Amino acid sequence: MGGMSLIVRRITEIVCGFIFMYGLYIILHGHLTPGGGFAGGVIIAGSLILRVLAFGSGTESERMLSKRIPKLMSVGLLIFWGAAFTGLLMAGIFFLNAPIFGLGTPFHLLSAGLIPICNIGIGINVAAGLFSIFLAFAAVKYFMEE
Template sequence: MRGMSPVVQVIARLLAGLLFLFGTYIVMHGHLTPGGGFAGGVLVAAAFILMSLAFGSVEHTERNSYTLSSVVESLGGVLFVCLALAGYVAVAYFFQNAATYGTGTPLKLISGGMILPANIAIGIKVGAGLFAVFLALGASRFVMKD
């Protein structure tokens, strides 16, 4: 994939950091404000996609980033299942909030118990997954040949 003009590259470099930050914010505050793991994860992925569109890449790095993102995606999935299982094992029910303090307090980040870690897991999974989809669709032909 070829890169784009320096103007785009500079702006993209500026924006990507912000996007990433904003994405992380939305992931973290999913239980307090609109948004959550999926919406934030999409933003995180958008940051990566923006970078790779702007700067381009060679097949070698694409392959690496594809492998990496699919591994991270799986890890996110595993993490999420583990969190859900934590409720199953520690309390009683699958998906039960294993570390809750009462019913939670509005606008307090860590009062949601397991919701925050779950959102983070989803954010990781969605971010990495979307980026992998992007690579698979747009970037190269190698993915299916693996």
């Protein structure tokens, strides 16, 4: 897949980082405002896809990313599973949240116990998964060519 014209590339350079930051904001504030891990992860994947569409899929950074993406996906899922298993290890109840970690003050960033950690795990998993699906289906001919 080739790149696009100079205007599109310039605009993408400016906008792409802001979209990524917005995705991070949606994930980190998932327990306070509408949104959460899934929506923020899809927005982050969208910013990466915008870069591929504008600059083409042959760049070196894309090739590096396509090798690391399955590992990133696994890390996201493991964070979520680990958050689920901490309740089992510490108190014997799967997914036990508030009695161990405390409620925190409402409307603060560090509140609601494990929910922010779960959101971060889901966000990494969804962003890496959707971006790898896009790369495999639409952008590169073969994934993970050695």
